[in-house]
Amino acid sequence: MKKNLFKFKMTPQRMAILNYLKDNKDHPAVEDIYKSIITQFPTISLATVYKNLEMLKNLGMLKELSIGQDKKHFDPNVSPHHHLICKECKKIVDIDVKFDLNIPEHSKKGFEIIGSHIEFYGICPECKKKS
Amino acid sequence: MKKNLFKFKMTPQRMAILNYLKDNKDHPAVEDIYKSIITQFPTISLATVYKNLEMLKNLGMLKELSIGQDKKHFDPNVSPHHHLICKECKKIVDIDVKFDLNIPEHSKKGFEIIGSHIEFYGICPECKKKS
DNA sequence: TTTTTAATTGATAACAATTATTATTTAATA
């Protein structure tokens, strides 16, 4: 039998969360995840969702987005990429374009740059239609 | 005498907030502003600070930063620019470099792009020294 | 200058999102 190298247990709740996030491109907030899972799993606690997301984030399986100052949003796509954000409906959509973001050394203010993230603001096609 | 075209009153509290923000490059959070002003103004209420910041934002004299999902931060520099963010101490520093962020039409996912903002993550010189 | 009045303030309650706590349950190992 193979030994579990991690000290984590695979619970049905955790499985449901992992399954919800797999291939998810919606950048869901905690409550989105909770509301979806509670339908198949009526006893799950919101705190369980929070704890699992925190754990998955620490394991590097999720990225937490710092978009908007309201709710936490999570991105199962951990490879570097940027986002389009609708000013109307707050939808977050991936943009898979590489940009040249080299900063001249004298503009770095002594910082050691580790990463970057671009937020493009705009109006999504659905909201454009409405107005 | 000149008539006040706005329907706003210039109160001492408002003056203190404006004065604090003038030329401020620290991207302060609400509490930073409150804590500073309360020293010269012991009776000011946190709610007053919130209300004034909201008003200044609506007047276009301030920009609210959506950096981190924790506290609101404000930037009195309303001209488009980007930011360096220290992963350690969360310091936010302006970066005054222009980048070419043109997105090929076929990658816009139907969005109408209005603006953009780059967050560069890294370690600030002070935190680099410590580690 | 003295009303008048609507904006603003301060105090605090309400609220929403997140985190902490803890008794109970359970997956994994032996």
Added chain:
DNA sequence: TATTAAATAATAATTGTTATCAATTAAAAA
């Protein structure tokens, strides 16, 4: 099967922000 550390559910506590409202006050009108 028994043991045990991790996870869960329920809920209290905390944090940041917004709403409410009576009292105050800056500015306009008289």
